[in-house]
Amino acid sequence: MQSSTSLTAEQITRDLLPQKFGRRGKIWVAILVTLCLIGAFAYYRQLRYGLVVTHMRDYVSWGIYISNFVFFVAISLVGSLITAIFRLANVKWSTPLTRIAEIIALSAIVFASLIIIVDMGRPERFMNLFLHGRIQSPILWDVIVISTYFFISALLLYFPLLPDFKILLQFKEKTGKMLNRLYRFQGSFWKGTKDQFRISDRSINILCIVIIPVAFCIHTVTSWLFATTYRPGWDSTNFGAYFISGAFLVGAGGVVVAMYVFRRAYHLEKYITEMHFEKMGRMVVLLALLYLYFNVNEYLVPAFKMKKPEEEHLTQLFAGEYAPLFWFAILVGMLLPILILLFKKGRKPLPVFIAGVMVVIGAWFKRYLIVTPTLLHPLLPMQNVPDSFKHYFPSWEEWAIAMGSLAGALLIITLFARIYPIIPIHETITEKNEQNENK
Amino acid sequence: MKTSKFLVLIVSFLIAFHSAVNAQDEPAKPKQVVTLRYFNENNSFQYLLLQSWSKTGKKLEPVANKAFQVYLDSNSSANLVGKVQTDNEGKVKALIPAGLKSVWDSASTHTFLVMAEGSGKEDETATEFTITKSKITIDTTNQDGVRSIAASVMKFDQGNWVPVANVEMKLGVLRMDKSILSGGDEATYTTDSTGIATAEFKKDSLPGDSKGNIILAASVEDNDELGNLLIEKPVNWGVPLKEDKSFFDQRALWTTRFKTPYWLLIIAYSISIGVWSTILYLVFQLFRIKKLGT
Numbered sequence: 001m002q003s004s005t006s007l008t009a010e011q012i013t014r015d016l017l018p019q020k021f022g023r024r025g026k027i028w029v030a031i032l033v034t035l036c037l038i039g040a041f042a043y044y045r046q047l048r049y050g051l052v053v054t055h056m057r058d059y060v061s062w063g064i065y066i067s068n069f070v071f072f073v074a075i076s077l078v079g080s081l082i083t084a085i086f087r088l089a090n091v092k093w094s095t096p097l098t099r100i101a102e103i104i105a106l107s108a109i110v111f112a113s114l115i116i117i118v119d120m121g122r123p124e125r126f127m128n129l130f131l132h133g134r135i136q137s138p139i140l141w142d143v144i145v146i147s148t149y150f151f152i153s154a155l156l157l158y159f160p161l162l163p164d165f166k167i168l169l170q171f172k173e174k175t176g177k178m179l180n181r182l183y184r185f186q187g188s189f190w191k192g193t194k195d196q197f198r199i200s201d202r203s204i205n206i207l208c209i210v211i212i213p214v215a216f217c218i219h220t221v222t223s224w225l226f227a228t229t230y231r232p233g234w235d236s237t238n239f240g241a242y243f244i245s246g247a248f249l250v251g252a253g254g255v256v257v258a259m260y261v262f263r264r265a266y267h268l269e270k271y272i273t274e275m276h277f278e279k280m281g282r283m284v285v286l287l288a289l290l291y292l293y294f295n296v297n298e299y300l301v302p303a304f305k306m307k308k309p310e311e312e313h314l315t316q317l318f319a320g321e322y323a324p325l326f327w328f329a330i331l332v333g334m335l336l337p338i339l340i341l342l343f344k345k346g347r348k349p350l351p352v353f354i355a356g357v358m359v360v361i362g363a364w365f366k367r368y369l370i371v372t373p374t375l376l377h378p379l380l381p382m383q384n385v386p387d388s389f390k391h392y393f394p395s396w397e398e399w400a401i402a403m404g405s406l407a408g409a410l411l412i413i414t415l416f417a418r419i420y421p422i423i424p425i426h427e428t429i430t431e432k433n434e435q436n437e438n439k
Numbered sequence: 440m441k442t443s444k445f446l447v448l449i450v451s452f453l454i455a456f457h458s459a460v461n462a463q464d465e466p467a468k469p470k471q472v473v474t475l476r477y478f479n480e481n482n483s484f485q486y487l488l489l490q491s492w493s494k495t496g497k498k499l500e501p502v503a504n505k506a507f508q509v510y511l512d513s514n515s516s517a518n519l520v521g522k523v524q525t526d527n528e529g530k531v532k533a534l535i536p537a538g539l540k541s542v543w544d545s546a547s548t549h550t551f552l553v554m555a556e557g558s559g560k561e562d563e564t565a566t567e568f569t570i571t572k573s574k575i576t577i578d579t580t581n582q583d584g585v586r587s588i589a590a591s592v593m594k595f596d597q598g599n600w601v602p603v604a605n606v607e608m609k610l611g612v613l614r615m616d617k618s619i620l621s622g623g624d625e626a627t628y629t630t631d632s633t634g635i636a637t638a639e640f641k642k643d644s645l646p647g648d649s650k651g652n653i654i655l656a657a658s659v660e661d662n663d664e665l666g667n668l669l670i671e672k673p674v675n676w677g678v679p680l681k682e683d684k685s686f687f688d689q690r691a692l693w694t695t696r697f698k699t700p701y702w703l704l705i706i707a708y709s710i711s712i713g714v715w716s717t718i719l720y721l722v723f724q725l726f727r728i729k730k731l732g733t
Contacts, residue, residue, distance in 0.1 A: 134696040135707050144711060151718050159721075162728065189732035196728050203724045210717050217710075 007270060009429045016425045017171055018179070018418055019266060025414075032411040039404015042397040043118060051121045053397045059382065060375045060392040065119040067368040068402045071250070072112035072409070073146070073222045074243070074363065078251025079105025079153050080215035084208035093279060095431055096271045096423045100258045102157040103422075104251070107412035109150045111405045118401055138224045145218045152214055156207045159200055162190045163426035179419060219244045226370065232313040233374035236302075242294040246363065249287040253337075253359030256280050258413070260353035262422050271423050274349060281347030284355060285338055292334045313377040322373050325365055333362015470494040471502070473565040475509075475553055477666030482574045487533045487551060491525045501529025506556035507565065509533045511542055514552050514564075518542060522556070547572050547595040568666075571595065573603065575668040577657045579640075586640040586676065588622050590657035592630050594665065602634025606659055610638040612645060613656040613671055620645075622655065640676065647677020 007015075021029060046053050056063045082101030086094040117123045133140040165187025172180045190196060223243035226234040236242070259280065263272040302310045303318070317326045337355040340346040346355070372392055382390055394402070416422070472492040479485050487509060491502040502525060509520040520539065523531040535543065543549065550569040572595040580587045588610050593600040607629050611622035621627075623638035630636045636657075647653045652673050659668040690700045 132696070135699050135703060136692045136694075136696070141707070148711075148714055148718070152714075155718070155721055158725075189729040191732045193731060196731050199724050199728050199731075203721050206717065206721060210714060214714060 007432055009432075012271075012429050012432065013167055013171075013425055015268070015270065016421045016423050016428065017168070017174060018421060021418060025265070025418075029411070029414060032407045032414065035407035036404050036411060039401045039407070042400035042404070045397055046118070046401070047123075053395060055388070055392055055395045055398065057389045057392075058385065059378060059389050060372060062119070062371050062375060063392055064368065064394040064398045064402050065115050067364075067371045068405060069112050069115045069119070070222060070243075070367040070370065071364050072108045072115065072405075073218060074247035074250045074367070075254050075360075076105045076108035076112065076149070076153070076251070077215050077219060077244070077247035078255050079156065080211045081248055081251055082255060083156055084211045084215075087204070087208050088212075092431060093276065095427050096268070097255060097259060097276065097280070098160065098427075099157070099420075099422055099424055100262060101251075101255050102153060103413050103416045104254050104258060106150070106153045106157055107409040107416075109146060109153060110412065111409045113146055113150070114408075115402075115405050118405075138221060138228050141221045142218075142225060145214065145221050149211075149214050149218045152207060152211045156204070156211060158186075159204050159207065160424055160427065161420060162187050162196075162200055163192060164421055164424060166190050166192055167425050168421070182419070216244060219247045226374075231374050231379070232310045232377050233370070236298060238294065238297055242298055245287065245291045245294045246366065249284070249291045249334075250360060250363035252280065252284045252287050253356045253363065256284060256352050256356035257360060260349055260356070262417065263349070266417075266422065268423065271428065277349045277352040278344075278347045281341045281352045281355070284352070284359065285341035288334050288338045288341070288359065292338070295330065295334070309377075309379050313373060316373055316377070317369065322369060326369055329362045329366040329369055331362075332358045333366055334359075337362075469500075471555070471565070472499070473507070473553055473555070475551055475566050475568040476661065477551065477568060477570045478669070479573070479575075479666065480669045481671060482576075485535050487520070487535070487568075489523060489525070489531050489533060489553060491529045501525070501527075503527045503529055505529070507531070508554045508556060510552040510554070511535070511539050512546075512550055512552075514554060520551070543572075547597070570666045571664050573665040573668060574600065575608075575657060575659065575670045577655060577670045577672045579655065579672070579674055586643070587637055588640055588655055588657070589635055589637045590628075590630075590670065591633070591635045592659065592665070592668065593634055602630070602632070603665070604630055604632045604634060606630045606634075606636075606662060606665065608636055608657055608659045608668075610636060610657050611655070612642060613654040619656050619658055643676065645677045646680050647675075649680055649682065651675050651677045651679040653677035 042053075054063065078101045082094055083098045087098070117126055120126065129140065129143055133143070135141075165183050168175060168183045169180065169188065175183070220240040220243065223239040227236055227239035229235070256277070259272050259276060262268060299314065299317070303314050306314070316322050337359050340351050340355045340358075345351070376390070376392065470493070472494050474490045474492070476488045476490075477485070478488060489507060489509065491505045491507070493500045493502050505525045506522065507524075508514075508522050511518045511520050518539065520535055521533045523533050525531045548569060548571050550567055552567045553565045555565045573592060575590060575592050577588065577590045580589065590608060590610055592603045592606045592608070594603050607627050609619040609621065609626070610628050612620045614620055620642065621638070622640045622642055624641065625638065628636040628638050645653055652675055655672045655674055655676075657668075657670050659665055661667060687694055688698070690698050692700065692703070
């Protein structure tokens, strides 16, 4: 294999230009579109017949939709982790991963917003949140902070794309007329002058600084939606840090999965190397240990005291109805990835990918466990209520909408990679040049 | 011989013991109990309250979803008060329909008959209750600052309303749960020969509505002849209740959006303005970059 430092600018450009979908790419897109359409049909049914098509009732009023929302919010943190923190820390090896991280963050935050609207019984009243919202309510804080994070993520995606537009515009024949027109609209003004670079670099630095507290806010506020409510399982001062550590883990897990897929699909082995998997593997194991630590705090301390309201909730998680799911989330979402990634052989691309998939799946079920069992254990006993109020398993409409939203997020990432370079071309060339000069 | 006598004794004892054990094993057959009560509220609203029970030993269990037919004076279809079904607590109310006015007016004493449906004993009366038509009135007096409540009970007898003596009743203030707080020192009062019971009102600092109104009431409960009677009268004898709006009039987390605490407003708006002004600045930088390239 050719050494990455010996690559020429021409070769880098050729390798990293957006590529048309192959057969597998088209099948992948078709599957995602189908899932989205099924989700859209299920949502049409929900709009027509009301939330009664879901299995959410008086007690479980936050079901799979809100679990999905928390999952999307969590995975969106990855943008600030890879792009902002690594950039500010001058971590050069992360360059090929920044755009992957940012598009995951942006697509996740878009669907986090949409899934909240899906959860509303009367979505046409969404604007009332802004027109009549009470700033005392953590729900309004969440609405504000999600919109803010969306704009910052979009800017953080757009600014580093500007130098790439100049390169993309030079390959009209390869990219096609339609895309060329899009590139011209979005970045034909970029000439690569010294002043433009100066303003752009400064803006990216500002964004990197701003996005970190905003990202912390979005996860803390989302955790406060639960923690400001006096309920078993949510009544915790630990929740902000617990959510942020979990978000870092699932975000990093999402990135390693995407790294592996893009590397294989677009033959990017020269750019996303084994070194990247080695370093990201270490990152994931550190974050998994951190999240495990918070989990121990979150469950073991209340379990030690076993206060009466907490007892039923915790018993259900540890040894009751939710025990299989709970131990699956702990084992697959944390313990097994730690075991795989602790060893050097486990930090090769395929094991890291498998560990990443485990982390993401475990994280999704973990969010479900945070939301639903608590709602089924209110402080006052459930009396004289229909049996359907006492249990919750999502209806097919809920599953279809949730899967449709996940497919939608993946579709955005897929289409983005079709239109734009998934690894920054200009930045990669600059870094290779710097490496060559330093030799 | 002695041995055979002894064997007979043992066998007899065993048979008796076996019978006794079997008798204990057989569950006691539950007995159906139906009660009927008559209510007359404010001399204008009359209804019956039927309760169905299943009695096993000393234990009473309400019987839900049991159907009954209630008649006035005779079990002919023309005298049907209504077909009713008990609720989960074994209770059901039956209103006396206007169509039975002529039957009601024809006599001073009436008997309500209750027949159980689907029991196979439709012709048998499950229970019956006889009442004499009566009315209750309430009045107040204020002599030298001493307030009193007077209630009179009359019954309809041979075309005339005549006072009823020796009727025990409660006199006082109607609570929200429909019970009566005695207005004087006694728990109950009894009518004299003129059919009147009087209580000196001593609860003079009770909270009323915003104008100080409270509701006085007199009630006769489960009288064998008259049933249950209740009469109410609003009077201005309470202490006016001033609504305390100060709780919602302060700046706090639980109030409306117009009463947000200042500290929260300052923090929330500072953060929002700080972040959004940065975003606007960066958008402005984009325009600068664009200007430099065109």
